[in-house]
Amino acid sequence: MGGKGTKTKEKIRQQARRLFAEKGFQAVTMSDICERTGLSRGGLYRYYSGTGQIFSEILVEEYAAANKMEGESSARTVLEHLLETLRTEIMDKERSLSLAIYEYASLGNETFFAEIHAGAKKRWMHLLEYGMKTGEFKPVDAGQMSELILYYYQGLRMWSRVIPFEKQTAEYYVSTIKQMLLEE
Amino acid sequence: MGGKGTKTKEKIRQQARRLFAEKGFQAVTMSDICERTGLSRGGLYRYYSGTGQIFSEILVEEYAAANKMEGESSARTVLEHLLETLRTEIMDKERSLSLAIYEYASLGNETFFAEIHAGAKKRWMHLLEYGMKTGEFKPVDAGQMSELILYYYQGLRMWSRVIPFEKQTAEYYVSTIKQMLLEE
C-alpha cells in the first residue's frame, strides 16, 4: 500500500510540523512549506489544498500515537510510564505544537479539541480511580486531580516555548504529581 | 492632563483589547480595529502605527494593574485575596488575552515575557516563604509550588477559551492550592 505520492506527503507533513512548532499556526504559509520541502507552489497544492488540511492531518497522526499506550500493569507502573513520557515531551520544546494547536482551535475548531481534552481527562480519571481502588494511590478527588495534571502540563508546554527554561521545571512537574498520588 | 486625543486612544485600546481576546494577536488587523472603533484607516494610523504598538500598550496597562496589589496583611489573607482575583479572572474567559500574549511573545518578544513570568514567580515565592515562616502555610518547596500555581493557571486560561467550561474548574484551581498550603 501507499503509492508513490505517500513519500512526498510524508515529507511535507514532517517539514510542516517543524514550521508549526516554530511559528505557530497562522504564521506558517504555503510558501514557507514550499521553501522547506523544496517543492513549488503548484507541486505542493497537488497534495494539500491549504495549511489547515496539513495541520489537521498532523494532529490526527499525533493523537493516534498518544492513544496507543495503556497495558495491563499496575496503576503505579502506568503512572510512572506516563509521567516519564510527559517529562521527555516537556524537555524538547522545539517539537511542541501547543501554540499552533491553540491558534487552530480558536479559529473555529473548538469541538475537535474539546473531544481530545475530554478524552484525556477521562483516561486520567480512570487511572486515578483504579489506582485508588487498588490502594496504590492516596485518596484524591479524581476530577480535580485530572484537571490539575492536564492544565499544569498545558501551561508548562506553552510557556516553555517562550521563556528561558529552568532546569528543574520538568522534574517539578513529575514530582509534584507523584507527591500527590504516592506515599513516600 | 491628557489632551483631546487621549479619549480616542483609550477607546481604541479598549476595542482592540476585545478583539485580541476574541481572535488572538495575529488574526486582528488594523481594519478590524477601524471597524470596531468607527474610525477610518487614516484616522486610526494617526494614533497607532500598527497592531503591535497597540497590543504592547495594552499589556503595559494590564501588568501595571496586576502589580499594584500587596498590602500588610497575614500571608493567609493575601493568599485568599490573590486566589479570589484569579478565580474571577478565570471565570470571564471573554476577557482572556492568553492566546494573544503567547502569539505575540513567540513573535520575537520573548524577553519581555520572561521578565513578567520571573516577576510573578518571585512574588509567589516570597509569599510562600513568608507564610511558611509565620507557620500559616504547610511546609512546601516554594519554587516547585510557585511553578505549579503559575503553570496550572496558564493552562487553565488557555484551554478555557476553547473548550466547554466545566463549572467547577475555577473552584478546583482555588481549592487545590488551598489544600496544598493550608491545614483543613
Place this chain on the structure above:
DNA sequence: TCAAAAAGCGACATCAGTGTCTTTTTATTA
C-alpha cells in the same frame, strides 16, 4: 467670528500570500 490646528476621511500604490492553469519534466510500462 474666523483663522489655525487637530482630528478624521478615503483613495492610492504596494506587498505578500492565495489558488489555478498550462507547460515541462520525469517515471512507467506496453
Place this chain on the structure above:
DNA sequence: TAATAAAAAGACACTGATGTCGCTTTTTGA
C-alpha cells in the same frame, strides 16, 4: 523506445491587508 500518465514547475490573476498622503471637517481660542 515511444506513448502515456504522474509529478513538478512557475506564471497569472486575485485578494486582503498595509501604510501614506492630500483633502475635508471639526474644534479651539484669540
